[in-house]
Amino acid sequence: MEKMVIKDSGYKLEKAKILRTKQLTDKEKFFEIALGNGQPLDHEPGQFIMISLLGIGEVPISVASSPSGRDSFDVCVRAVGKVTNALHKLKAGDEIGIRGPYGKGFPTRELQGNDLLIIAGGLGLAPLRSLIHYVLDNRRDFGKVHILLGCKQPKELLFGDELEEWNQRADLYYACTVDRADPDWAGNVGLITTLIPGVDIEPARTFAAVVGPPVMYNFVIKELLSKGIPERQILLSFERNMKCGNGKCGRCQIQNLYCCQDGPVFHYEKIKNLSEAM
Ligand SMILES: Cc1cc2nc3c(=O)[nH]c(=O)nc-3n(C[C@H](O)[C@H](O)[C@H](O)COP(=O)(O)OP(=O)(O)OC[C@H]3O[C@@H](n4cnc5c(N)ncnc54)[C@H](O)[C@@H]3O)c2cc1C
Ligand code: FES
Incomplete structure:
Protein backbone atom coordinates (compact mmCIF):
# COMPACT_ATOMS: atom_id res chain seq x y z
CA MET A 1 0.00 0.00 0.00
CA GLY A 103 -8.47 15.16 1.61
CA LYS A 104 -7.10 12.15 -0.21
CA GLY A 105 -6.60 12.65 -3.92
CA PHE A 106 -5.81 10.10 -6.61
CA PRO A 107 -3.07 7.69 -5.48
CA THR A 108 -0.64 8.75 -8.21
CA ARG A 109 2.16 6.44 -7.08
CA GLU A 110 -0.17 3.44 -7.11
CA LEU A 111 -1.25 4.42 -10.63
CA GLN A 112 2.31 4.65 -11.98
CA GLY A 113 3.25 1.94 -14.45
CA ASN A 114 -0.41 1.10 -15.10
CA ASP A 115 -2.92 1.98 -17.81
CA LEU A 116 -5.55 4.60 -16.99
CA LEU A 117 -9.17 4.93 -17.96
CA ILE A 118 -10.27 8.42 -16.94
CA ILE A 119 -14.03 9.04 -17.06
CA ALA A 120 -15.39 12.55 -16.50
CA GLY A 121 -19.03 13.57 -16.43
CA GLY A 122 -19.77 17.31 -16.59
CA LEU A 123 -17.98 19.27 -13.89
CA GLY A 124 -16.19 16.06 -12.87
CA LEU A 125 -13.60 17.14 -15.42
CA ALA A 126 -12.36 19.79 -12.94
CA PRO A 127 -10.64 17.39 -10.49
CA LEU A 128 -9.79 14.99 -13.32
CA ARG A 129 -8.07 17.79 -15.26
CA SER A 130 -5.60 17.92 -12.37
CA LEU A 131 -4.91 14.19 -12.80
CA ILE A 132 -4.81 14.39 -16.61
CA HIS A 133 -2.30 17.28 -16.58
CA TYR A 134 -0.21 15.45 -13.99
CA VAL A 135 -0.19 12.30 -16.13
CA LEU A 136 0.70 14.27 -19.28
CA ASP A 137 3.48 16.10 -17.37
CA ASN A 138 4.87 12.69 -16.37
CA ARG A 139 3.73 10.72 -19.41
CA ARG A 140 6.50 8.10 -19.29
CA ASP A 141 5.45 6.98 -15.82
CA PHE A 142 2.10 5.69 -17.08
CA GLY A 143 0.98 3.09 -19.62
CA LYS A 144 -1.91 3.62 -22.00
CA VAL A 145 -4.18 6.54 -21.15
CA HIS A 146 -7.84 6.66 -22.18
CA ILE A 147 -9.96 9.75 -21.51
CA LEU A 148 -13.75 9.57 -21.83
CA LEU A 149 -15.84 12.71 -21.41
CA GLY A 150 -19.55 13.26 -21.29
CA CYS A 151 -21.91 16.16 -20.68
CA LYS A 152 -25.52 17.04 -21.37
CA GLN A 153 -25.05 19.42 -24.31
CA PRO A 154 -22.09 20.63 -26.42
CA LYS A 155 -22.31 24.11 -24.90
CA GLU A 156 -21.54 22.63 -21.49
CA LEU A 157 -18.16 21.20 -22.53
CA LEU A 158 -15.39 22.59 -20.35
CA PHE A 159 -11.84 23.44 -21.49
CA GLY A 160 -12.70 23.12 -25.19
CA ASP A 161 -9.17 24.05 -26.43
CA GLU A 162 -7.59 21.40 -24.27
CA LEU A 163 -10.08 18.76 -25.37
CA GLU A 164 -9.03 19.44 -28.96
CA GLU A 165 -5.35 19.02 -27.99
CA TRP A 166 -6.06 15.74 -26.22
CA ASN A 167 -7.99 14.57 -29.26
CA GLN A 168 -4.93 15.27 -31.45
CA ARG A 169 -2.37 13.55 -29.22
CA ALA A 170 -1.03 10.21 -30.43
CA ASP A 171 -0.15 9.05 -26.91
CA LEU A 172 -3.70 8.94 -25.56
CA TYR A 173 -7.13 7.70 -26.56
CA TYR A 174 -9.81 10.37 -26.29
CA ALA A 175 -13.57 10.17 -26.82
CA CYS A 176 -16.36 12.52 -25.96
CA THR A 177 -20.15 12.27 -26.03
CA VAL A 178 -23.13 14.50 -25.30
CA ASP A 179 -26.61 13.47 -24.18
CA ARG A 180 -28.25 15.88 -26.62
CA ALA A 181 -26.59 17.19 -29.79
CA ASP A 182 -27.07 20.64 -31.33
CA PRO A 183 -27.00 21.29 -35.11
CA ASP A 184 -23.20 21.94 -35.08
CA TRP A 185 -22.28 18.80 -33.17
CA ALA A 186 -20.71 16.07 -35.31
CA GLY A 187 -19.51 13.83 -32.46
CA ASN A 188 -20.98 11.00 -30.39
CA VAL A 189 -24.45 11.29 -28.91
CA GLY A 190 -25.47 9.17 -25.92
CA LEU A 191 -24.68 8.65 -22.25
CA ILE A 192 -21.05 8.34 -21.21
CA THR A 193 -21.58 4.63 -20.54
CA THR A 194 -21.95 4.09 -24.29
CA LEU A 195 -18.25 4.97 -24.76
CA ILE A 196 -16.95 2.32 -22.36
CA PRO A 197 -17.56 -0.90 -24.38
CA GLY A 198 -15.52 0.52 -27.30
CA VAL A 199 -12.37 1.15 -25.25
CA ASP A 200 -9.64 -1.44 -25.76
CA ILE A 201 -8.14 -2.09 -22.32
CA GLU A 202 -6.22 -4.78 -20.47
CA PRO A 203 -8.38 -4.87 -17.31
CA ALA A 204 -5.76 -6.38 -15.00
CA ARG A 205 -3.42 -3.41 -15.54
CA THR A 206 -6.04 -0.66 -15.86
CA PHE A 207 -7.05 1.77 -13.13
CA ALA A 208 -10.28 3.70 -13.72
CA ALA A 209 -10.68 7.21 -12.29
CA VAL A 210 -14.30 8.36 -12.34
CA VAL A 211 -15.80 11.74 -11.36
CA GLY A 212 -19.20 13.03 -12.31
CA PRO A 213 -22.73 13.62 -11.08
CA PRO A 214 -23.97 11.04 -8.52
CA VAL A 215 -26.42 9.52 -11.01
CA MET A 216 -23.52 8.48 -13.26
CA TYR A 217 -21.62 6.28 -10.81
CA ASN A 218 -23.77 3.15 -10.62
CA PHE A 219 -24.05 2.86 -14.40
CA VAL A 220 -20.37 3.53 -15.05
CA ILE A 221 -19.23 1.10 -12.35
CA LYS A 222 -21.44 -1.63 -13.80
CA GLU A 223 -19.77 -1.16 -17.22
CA LEU A 224 -16.27 -1.11 -15.70
CA LEU A 225 -16.88 -4.31 -13.75
CA SER A 226 -18.28 -5.97 -16.86
CA LYS A 227 -15.03 -5.01 -18.67
CA GLY A 228 -13.23 -6.96 -15.93
CA ILE A 229 -11.57 -4.06 -14.09
CA PRO A 230 -11.02 -5.21 -10.48
CA GLU A 231 -12.98 -3.33 -7.79
CA ARG A 232 -9.80 -2.15 -6.07
CA GLN A 233 -8.71 -0.49 -9.35
CA ILE A 234 -11.80 1.70 -9.64
CA LEU A 235 -11.37 5.14 -8.06
CA LEU A 236 -14.29 7.49 -7.45
CA SER A 237 -14.54 11.00 -6.04
CA PHE A 238 -17.49 11.98 -3.83
CA GLU A 239 -18.66 15.52 -3.32
CA ARG A 240 -20.65 15.58 -0.10
CA ASN A 241 -21.83 18.79 1.55
CA MET A 242 -18.96 19.98 3.71
CA LYS A 243 -18.33 22.62 6.33
CA CYS A 244 -14.92 22.35 7.99
CA GLY A 245 -13.28 20.32 5.20
CA ASN A 246 -10.83 18.70 7.59
CA GLY A 247 -12.54 16.06 9.70
CA LYS A 248 -13.79 18.20 12.58
CA CYS A 249 -17.54 18.86 12.08
CA GLY A 250 -18.98 15.55 10.80
CA ARG A 251 -21.06 17.26 8.08
CA CYS A 252 -19.67 14.99 5.35
CA GLN A 253 -19.86 11.74 7.32
CA ILE A 254 -21.16 8.55 5.68
CA GLN A 255 -21.23 5.84 8.36
CA ASN A 256 -17.64 5.64 9.62
CA LEU A 257 -16.10 7.67 6.78
CA TYR A 258 -15.48 11.38 6.57
CA CYS A 259 -15.59 12.29 2.88
CA CYS A 260 -13.37 15.31 3.46
CA GLN A 261 -10.61 13.33 5.09
CA ASP A 262 -10.95 9.69 3.98
CA GLY A 263 -11.88 10.96 0.49
CA PRO A 264 -13.00 12.66 -1.64
CA VAL A 265 -11.25 9.99 -3.75
CA PHE A 266 -12.07 6.42 -2.68
CA HIS A 267 -11.30 2.95 -3.98
CA TYR A 268 -14.64 1.44 -5.01
CA GLU A 269 -14.01 -1.75 -3.03
CA LYS A 270 -13.89 0.33 0.18
CA ILE A 271 -17.23 2.09 -0.30
CA LYS A 272 -19.30 -0.29 -2.41
CA ASN A 273 -21.38 -1.40 0.58
CA LEU A 274 -22.21 2.11 1.77
CA SER A 275 -25.75 2.59 0.49
CA GLU A 276 -25.61 6.37 1.12
CA ALA A 277 -22.44 6.65 -0.96
CA MET A 278 -23.61 4.73 -3.99
C1 LIG B 1 -14.79 17.90 -2.39
C2 LIG B 1 -15.64 18.86 -3.19
C3 LIG B 1 -15.14 19.38 -4.36
C4 LIG B 1 -15.91 20.27 -5.11
N1 LIG B 1 -15.37 20.77 -6.26
C5 LIG B 1 -16.07 21.68 -6.97
C6 LIG B 1 -15.49 22.29 -8.12
O1 LIG B 1 -14.35 22.00 -8.51
N2 LIG B 1 -16.23 23.21 -8.78
C7 LIG B 1 -17.51 23.55 -8.36
O2 LIG B 1 -18.13 24.41 -8.99
N3 LIG B 1 -18.09 22.98 -7.30
C8 LIG B 1 -17.39 22.07 -6.58
N4 LIG B 1 -17.96 21.51 -5.46
C9 LIG B 1 -19.35 21.89 -5.11
C10 LIG B 1 -19.33 23.24 -4.38
O3 LIG B 1 -18.65 23.13 -3.16
C11 LIG B 1 -20.79 23.71 -4.13
O4 LIG B 1 -21.40 23.97 -5.37
C12 LIG B 1 -20.78 24.95 -3.28
O5 LIG B 1 -20.43 24.60 -1.96
C13 LIG B 1 -22.12 25.65 -3.31
O6 LIG B 1 -22.01 26.78 -2.45
P1 LIG B 1 -22.85 28.11 -2.69
O7 LIG B 1 -22.73 28.95 -1.46
O8 LIG B 1 -22.49 28.74 -3.96
O9 LIG B 1 -24.30 27.55 -2.85
P2 LIG B 1 -25.42 27.39 -1.71
O10 LIG B 1 -26.16 28.67 -1.67
O11 LIG B 1 -24.82 26.85 -0.44
O12 LIG B 1 -26.25 26.19 -2.34
C14 LIG B 1 -26.74 26.19 -3.66
C15 LIG B 1 -27.13 24.78 -4.04
O13 LIG B 1 -25.96 23.92 -4.12
C16 LIG B 1 -26.11 22.80 -3.27
N5 LIG B 1 -24.83 22.47 -2.67
C17 LIG B 1 -24.22 23.10 -1.66
N6 LIG B 1 -23.04 22.49 -1.38
C18 LIG B 1 -22.93 21.46 -2.25
C19 LIG B 1 -21.96 20.45 -2.45
N7 LIG B 1 -20.86 20.33 -1.71
N8 LIG B 1 -22.16 19.59 -3.46
C20 LIG B 1 -23.26 19.66 -4.21
N9 LIG B 1 -24.21 20.57 -4.05
C21 LIG B 1 -24.06 21.45 -3.08
C22 LIG B 1 -27.10 23.21 -2.22
O14 LIG B 1 -27.77 22.09 -1.68
C23 LIG B 1 -28.03 24.10 -3.01
O15 LIG B 1 -28.98 23.34 -3.71
C24 LIG B 1 -17.22 20.62 -4.70
C25 LIG B 1 -17.73 20.08 -3.52
C26 LIG B 1 -16.96 19.20 -2.77
C27 LIG B 1 -17.50 18.64 -1.51
S1 FES C 1 -16.64 18.57 6.36
FE1 FES C 1 -16.39 18.64 8.52
S2 FES C 1 -15.90 16.58 8.95
FE2 FES C 1 -15.93 16.61 6.79
Whole structure:
Protein backbone atom coordinates (compact mmCIF):
# COMPACT_ATOMS: atom_id res chain seq x y z
CA MET A 1 0.00 0.00 0.00
CA GLU A 2 1.47 3.31 -0.94
CA LYS A 3 2.06 6.11 1.51
CA MET A 4 0.64 9.46 0.58
CA VAL A 5 1.62 12.75 2.11
CA ILE A 6 -1.49 14.81 2.78
CA LYS A 7 -0.83 18.40 3.65
CA ASP A 8 -3.31 19.54 6.29
CA SER A 9 -3.05 23.16 7.25
CA GLY A 10 -5.98 22.90 9.71
CA TYR A 11 -8.06 26.05 9.76
CA LYS A 12 -5.25 28.36 8.65
CA LEU A 13 -6.58 30.76 6.07
CA GLU A 14 -4.05 31.96 3.49
CA LYS A 15 -4.54 35.11 1.47
CA ALA A 16 -4.55 34.44 -2.25
CA LYS A 17 -4.84 36.53 -5.38
CA ILE A 18 -6.81 35.80 -8.54
CA LEU A 19 -4.35 36.07 -11.45
CA ARG A 20 -6.67 35.30 -14.35
CA THR A 21 -10.28 34.35 -15.02
CA LYS A 22 -12.09 32.94 -18.04
CA GLN A 23 -15.79 32.26 -18.53
CA LEU A 24 -15.87 28.64 -19.77
CA THR A 25 -19.64 28.18 -20.15
CA ASP A 26 -22.81 29.98 -19.04
CA LYS A 27 -22.34 28.57 -15.53
CA GLU A 28 -18.67 27.66 -15.15
CA LYS A 29 -15.77 30.03 -14.70
CA PHE A 30 -12.06 29.30 -14.61
CA PHE A 31 -9.76 30.98 -12.05
CA GLU A 32 -5.97 30.93 -11.89
CA ILE A 33 -4.94 31.72 -8.32
CA ALA A 34 -1.65 32.32 -6.47
CA LEU A 35 -1.11 32.12 -2.73
CA GLY A 36 -0.09 35.42 -1.16
CA ASN A 37 2.97 33.82 0.44
CA GLY A 38 4.39 33.02 -3.01
CA GLN A 39 4.50 29.27 -2.25
CA PRO A 40 2.98 26.56 -4.46
CA LEU A 41 -0.25 25.01 -3.15
CA ASP A 42 1.52 21.64 -2.91
CA HIS A 43 -1.54 19.52 -3.62
CA GLU A 44 -2.20 16.03 -4.98
CA PRO A 45 -4.50 15.65 -8.03
CA GLY A 46 -8.03 15.09 -6.69
CA GLN A 47 -7.58 17.13 -3.51
CA PHE A 48 -9.76 20.16 -2.77
CA ILE A 49 -9.41 23.54 -1.10
CA MET A 50 -11.84 25.71 0.85
CA ILE A 51 -12.32 29.08 -0.85
CA SER A 52 -13.42 31.79 1.53
CA LEU A 53 -15.06 35.11 0.68
CA LEU A 54 -15.09 37.52 3.61
CA GLY A 55 -18.60 38.10 4.95
CA ILE A 56 -20.16 35.70 2.44
CA GLY A 57 -18.96 32.18 3.19
CA GLU A 58 -16.73 29.30 2.29
CA VAL A 59 -16.99 26.50 -0.28
CA PRO A 60 -15.04 23.32 -1.08
CA ILE A 61 -13.64 23.42 -4.63
CA SER A 62 -11.40 20.87 -6.38
CA VAL A 63 -8.01 21.91 -7.62
CA ALA A 64 -8.12 21.63 -11.41
CA SER A 65 -4.40 21.91 -12.25
CA SER A 66 -1.38 19.65 -11.98
CA PRO A 67 0.91 20.12 -8.99
CA SER A 68 3.98 19.94 -11.26
CA GLY A 69 6.10 22.99 -11.92
CA ARG A 70 3.82 25.93 -11.13
CA ASP A 71 3.44 28.38 -8.28
CA SER A 72 -0.18 29.16 -9.22
CA PHE A 73 -3.11 26.75 -9.43
CA ASP A 74 -6.47 26.55 -11.25
CA VAL A 75 -10.06 25.97 -10.19
CA CYS A 76 -13.26 25.76 -12.20
CA VAL A 77 -16.37 26.97 -10.40
CA ARG A 78 -20.03 26.44 -11.30
CA ALA A 79 -22.30 29.25 -10.07
CA VAL A 80 -25.04 27.53 -8.06
CA GLY A 81 -25.60 29.64 -4.94
CA LYS A 82 -24.45 32.32 -2.56
CA VAL A 83 -20.67 31.86 -2.49
CA THR A 84 -20.13 30.53 -5.99
CA ASN A 85 -22.18 33.38 -7.53
CA ALA A 86 -20.16 35.91 -5.52
CA LEU A 87 -16.95 34.22 -6.69
CA HIS A 88 -18.05 34.56 -10.30
CA LYS A 89 -18.18 38.34 -9.86
CA LEU A 90 -14.48 38.51 -8.93
CA LYS A 91 -11.75 39.39 -11.43
CA ALA A 92 -7.98 39.33 -11.81
CA GLY A 93 -6.29 41.18 -8.93
CA ASP A 94 -9.05 40.44 -6.38
CA GLU A 95 -8.15 38.72 -3.12
CA ILE A 96 -9.75 35.62 -1.63
CA GLY A 97 -8.98 33.29 1.28
CA ILE A 98 -7.81 29.70 0.84
CA ARG A 99 -7.60 26.77 3.29
CA GLY A 100 -6.11 23.42 2.41
CA PRO A 101 -5.39 21.43 0.31
CA TYR A 102 -7.51 18.79 2.00
CA GLY A 103 -8.47 15.16 1.61
CA LYS A 104 -7.10 12.15 -0.21
CA GLY A 105 -6.60 12.65 -3.92
CA PHE A 106 -5.81 10.10 -6.61
CA PRO A 107 -3.07 7.69 -5.48
CA THR A 108 -0.64 8.75 -8.21
CA ARG A 109 2.16 6.44 -7.08
CA GLU A 110 -0.17 3.44 -7.11
CA LEU A 111 -1.25 4.42 -10.63
CA GLN A 112 2.31 4.65 -11.98
CA GLY A 113 3.25 1.94 -14.45
CA ASN A 114 -0.41 1.10 -15.10
CA ASP A 115 -2.92 1.98 -17.81
CA LEU A 116 -5.55 4.60 -16.99
CA LEU A 117 -9.17 4.93 -17.96
CA ILE A 118 -10.27 8.42 -16.94
CA ILE A 119 -14.03 9.04 -17.06
CA ALA A 120 -15.39 12.55 -16.50
CA GLY A 121 -19.03 13.57 -16.43
CA GLY A 122 -19.77 17.31 -16.59
CA LEU A 123 -17.98 19.27 -13.89
CA GLY A 124 -16.19 16.06 -12.87
CA LEU A 125 -13.60 17.14 -15.42
CA ALA A 126 -12.36 19.79 -12.94
CA PRO A 127 -10.64 17.39 -10.49
CA LEU A 128 -9.79 14.99 -13.32
CA ARG A 129 -8.07 17.79 -15.26
CA SER A 130 -5.60 17.92 -12.37
CA LEU A 131 -4.91 14.19 -12.80
CA ILE A 132 -4.81 14.39 -16.61
CA HIS A 133 -2.30 17.28 -16.58
CA TYR A 134 -0.21 15.45 -13.99
CA VAL A 135 -0.19 12.30 -16.13
CA LEU A 136 0.70 14.27 -19.28
CA ASP A 137 3.48 16.10 -17.37
CA ASN A 138 4.87 12.69 -16.37
CA ARG A 139 3.73 10.72 -19.41
CA ARG A 140 6.50 8.10 -19.29
CA ASP A 141 5.45 6.98 -15.82
CA PHE A 142 2.10 5.69 -17.08
CA GLY A 143 0.98 3.09 -19.62
CA LYS A 144 -1.91 3.62 -22.00
CA VAL A 145 -4.18 6.54 -21.15
CA HIS A 146 -7.84 6.66 -22.18
CA ILE A 147 -9.96 9.75 -21.51
CA LEU A 148 -13.75 9.57 -21.83
CA LEU A 149 -15.84 12.71 -21.41
CA GLY A 150 -19.55 13.26 -21.29
CA CYS A 151 -21.91 16.16 -20.68
CA LYS A 152 -25.52 17.04 -21.37
CA GLN A 153 -25.05 19.42 -24.31
CA PRO A 154 -22.09 20.63 -26.42
CA LYS A 155 -22.31 24.11 -24.90
CA GLU A 156 -21.54 22.63 -21.49
CA LEU A 157 -18.16 21.20 -22.53
CA LEU A 158 -15.39 22.59 -20.35
CA PHE A 159 -11.84 23.44 -21.49
CA GLY A 160 -12.70 23.12 -25.19
CA ASP A 161 -9.17 24.05 -26.43
CA GLU A 162 -7.59 21.40 -24.27
CA LEU A 163 -10.08 18.76 -25.37
CA GLU A 164 -9.03 19.44 -28.96
CA GLU A 165 -5.35 19.02 -27.99
CA TRP A 166 -6.06 15.74 -26.22
CA ASN A 167 -7.99 14.57 -29.26
CA GLN A 168 -4.93 15.27 -31.45
CA ARG A 169 -2.37 13.55 -29.22
CA ALA A 170 -1.03 10.21 -30.43
CA ASP A 171 -0.15 9.05 -26.91
CA LEU A 172 -3.70 8.94 -25.56
CA TYR A 173 -7.13 7.70 -26.56
CA TYR A 174 -9.81 10.37 -26.29
CA ALA A 175 -13.57 10.17 -26.82
CA CYS A 176 -16.36 12.52 -25.96
CA THR A 177 -20.15 12.27 -26.03
CA VAL A 178 -23.13 14.50 -25.30
CA ASP A 179 -26.61 13.47 -24.18
CA ARG A 180 -28.25 15.88 -26.62
CA ALA A 181 -26.59 17.19 -29.79
CA ASP A 182 -27.07 20.64 -31.33
CA PRO A 183 -27.00 21.29 -35.11
CA ASP A 184 -23.20 21.94 -35.08
CA TRP A 185 -22.28 18.80 -33.17
CA ALA A 186 -20.71 16.07 -35.31
CA GLY A 187 -19.51 13.83 -32.46
CA ASN A 188 -20.98 11.00 -30.39
CA VAL A 189 -24.45 11.29 -28.91
CA GLY A 190 -25.47 9.17 -25.92
CA LEU A 191 -24.68 8.65 -22.25
CA ILE A 192 -21.05 8.34 -21.21
CA THR A 193 -21.58 4.63 -20.54
CA THR A 194 -21.95 4.09 -24.29
CA LEU A 195 -18.25 4.97 -24.76
CA ILE A 196 -16.95 2.32 -22.36
CA PRO A 197 -17.56 -0.90 -24.38
CA GLY A 198 -15.52 0.52 -27.30
CA VAL A 199 -12.37 1.15 -25.25
CA ASP A 200 -9.64 -1.44 -25.76
CA ILE A 201 -8.14 -2.09 -22.32
CA GLU A 202 -6.22 -4.78 -20.47
CA PRO A 203 -8.38 -4.87 -17.31
CA ALA A 204 -5.76 -6.38 -15.00
CA ARG A 205 -3.42 -3.41 -15.54
CA THR A 206 -6.04 -0.66 -15.86
CA PHE A 207 -7.05 1.77 -13.13
CA ALA A 208 -10.28 3.70 -13.72
CA ALA A 209 -10.68 7.21 -12.29
CA VAL A 210 -14.30 8.36 -12.34
CA VAL A 211 -15.80 11.74 -11.36
CA GLY A 212 -19.20 13.03 -12.31
CA PRO A 213 -22.73 13.62 -11.08
CA PRO A 214 -23.97 11.04 -8.52
CA VAL A 215 -26.42 9.52 -11.01
CA MET A 216 -23.52 8.48 -13.26
CA TYR A 217 -21.62 6.28 -10.81
CA ASN A 218 -23.77 3.15 -10.62
CA PHE A 219 -24.05 2.86 -14.40
CA VAL A 220 -20.37 3.53 -15.05
CA ILE A 221 -19.23 1.10 -12.35
CA LYS A 222 -21.44 -1.63 -13.80
CA GLU A 223 -19.77 -1.16 -17.22
CA LEU A 224 -16.27 -1.11 -15.70
CA LEU A 225 -16.88 -4.31 -13.75
CA SER A 226 -18.28 -5.97 -16.86
CA LYS A 227 -15.03 -5.01 -18.67
CA GLY A 228 -13.23 -6.96 -15.93
CA ILE A 229 -11.57 -4.06 -14.09
CA PRO A 230 -11.02 -5.21 -10.48
CA GLU A 231 -12.98 -3.33 -7.79
CA ARG A 232 -9.80 -2.15 -6.07
CA GLN A 233 -8.71 -0.49 -9.35
CA ILE A 234 -11.80 1.70 -9.64
CA LEU A 235 -11.37 5.14 -8.06
CA LEU A 236 -14.29 7.49 -7.45
CA SER A 237 -14.54 11.00 -6.04
CA PHE A 238 -17.49 11.98 -3.83
CA GLU A 239 -18.66 15.52 -3.32
CA ARG A 240 -20.65 15.58 -0.10
CA ASN A 241 -21.83 18.79 1.55
CA MET A 242 -18.96 19.98 3.71
CA LYS A 243 -18.33 22.62 6.33
CA CYS A 244 -14.92 22.35 7.99
CA GLY A 245 -13.28 20.32 5.20
CA ASN A 246 -10.83 18.70 7.59
CA GLY A 247 -12.54 16.06 9.70
CA LYS A 248 -13.79 18.20 12.58
CA CYS A 249 -17.54 18.86 12.08
CA GLY A 250 -18.98 15.55 10.80
CA ARG A 251 -21.06 17.26 8.08
CA CYS A 252 -19.67 14.99 5.35
CA GLN A 253 -19.86 11.74 7.32
CA ILE A 254 -21.16 8.55 5.68
CA GLN A 255 -21.23 5.84 8.36
CA ASN A 256 -17.64 5.64 9.62
CA LEU A 257 -16.10 7.67 6.78
CA TYR A 258 -15.48 11.38 6.57
CA CYS A 259 -15.59 12.29 2.88
CA CYS A 260 -13.37 15.31 3.46
CA GLN A 261 -10.61 13.33 5.09
CA ASP A 262 -10.95 9.69 3.98
CA GLY A 263 -11.88 10.96 0.49
CA PRO A 264 -13.00 12.66 -1.64
CA VAL A 265 -11.25 9.99 -3.75
CA PHE A 266 -12.07 6.42 -2.68
CA HIS A 267 -11.30 2.95 -3.98
CA TYR A 268 -14.64 1.44 -5.01
CA GLU A 269 -14.01 -1.75 -3.03
CA LYS A 270 -13.89 0.33 0.18
CA ILE A 271 -17.23 2.09 -0.30
CA LYS A 272 -19.30 -0.29 -2.41
CA ASN A 273 -21.38 -1.40 0.58
CA LEU A 274 -22.21 2.11 1.77
CA SER A 275 -25.75 2.59 0.49
CA GLU A 276 -25.61 6.37 1.12
CA ALA A 277 -22.44 6.65 -0.96
CA MET A 278 -23.61 4.73 -3.99
C1 LIG B 1 -14.79 17.90 -2.39
C2 LIG B 1 -15.64 18.86 -3.19
C3 LIG B 1 -15.14 19.38 -4.36
C4 LIG B 1 -15.91 20.27 -5.11
N1 LIG B 1 -15.37 20.77 -6.26
C5 LIG B 1 -16.07 21.68 -6.97
C6 LIG B 1 -15.49 22.29 -8.12
O1 LIG B 1 -14.35 22.00 -8.51
N2 LIG B 1 -16.23 23.21 -8.78
C7 LIG B 1 -17.51 23.55 -8.36
O2 LIG B 1 -18.13 24.41 -8.99
N3 LIG B 1 -18.09 22.98 -7.30
C8 LIG B 1 -17.39 22.07 -6.58
N4 LIG B 1 -17.96 21.51 -5.46
C9 LIG B 1 -19.35 21.89 -5.11
C10 LIG B 1 -19.33 23.24 -4.38
O3 LIG B 1 -18.65 23.13 -3.16
C11 LIG B 1 -20.79 23.71 -4.13
O4 LIG B 1 -21.40 23.97 -5.37
C12 LIG B 1 -20.78 24.95 -3.28
O5 LIG B 1 -20.43 24.60 -1.96
C13 LIG B 1 -22.12 25.65 -3.31
O6 LIG B 1 -22.01 26.78 -2.45
P1 LIG B 1 -22.85 28.11 -2.69
O7 LIG B 1 -22.73 28.95 -1.46
O8 LIG B 1 -22.49 28.74 -3.96
O9 LIG B 1 -24.30 27.55 -2.85
P2 LIG B 1 -25.42 27.39 -1.71
O10 LIG B 1 -26.16 28.67 -1.67
O11 LIG B 1 -24.82 26.85 -0.44
O12 LIG B 1 -26.25 26.19 -2.34
C14 LIG B 1 -26.74 26.19 -3.66
C15 LIG B 1 -27.13 24.78 -4.04
O13 LIG B 1 -25.96 23.92 -4.12
C16 LIG B 1 -26.11 22.80 -3.27
N5 LIG B 1 -24.83 22.47 -2.67
C17 LIG B 1 -24.22 23.10 -1.66
N6 LIG B 1 -23.04 22.49 -1.38
C18 LIG B 1 -22.93 21.46 -2.25
C19 LIG B 1 -21.96 20.45 -2.45
N7 LIG B 1 -20.86 20.33 -1.71
N8 LIG B 1 -22.16 19.59 -3.46
C20 LIG B 1 -23.26 19.66 -4.21
N9 LIG B 1 -24.21 20.57 -4.05
C21 LIG B 1 -24.06 21.45 -3.08
C22 LIG B 1 -27.10 23.21 -2.22
O14 LIG B 1 -27.77 22.09 -1.68
C23 LIG B 1 -28.03 24.10 -3.01
O15 LIG B 1 -28.98 23.34 -3.71
C24 LIG B 1 -17.22 20.62 -4.70
C25 LIG B 1 -17.73 20.08 -3.52
C26 LIG B 1 -16.96 19.20 -2.77
C27 LIG B 1 -17.50 18.64 -1.51
S1 FES C 1 -16.64 18.57 6.36
FE1 FES C 1 -16.39 18.64 8.52
S2 FES C 1 -15.90 16.58 8.95
FE2 FES C 1 -15.93 16.61 6.79
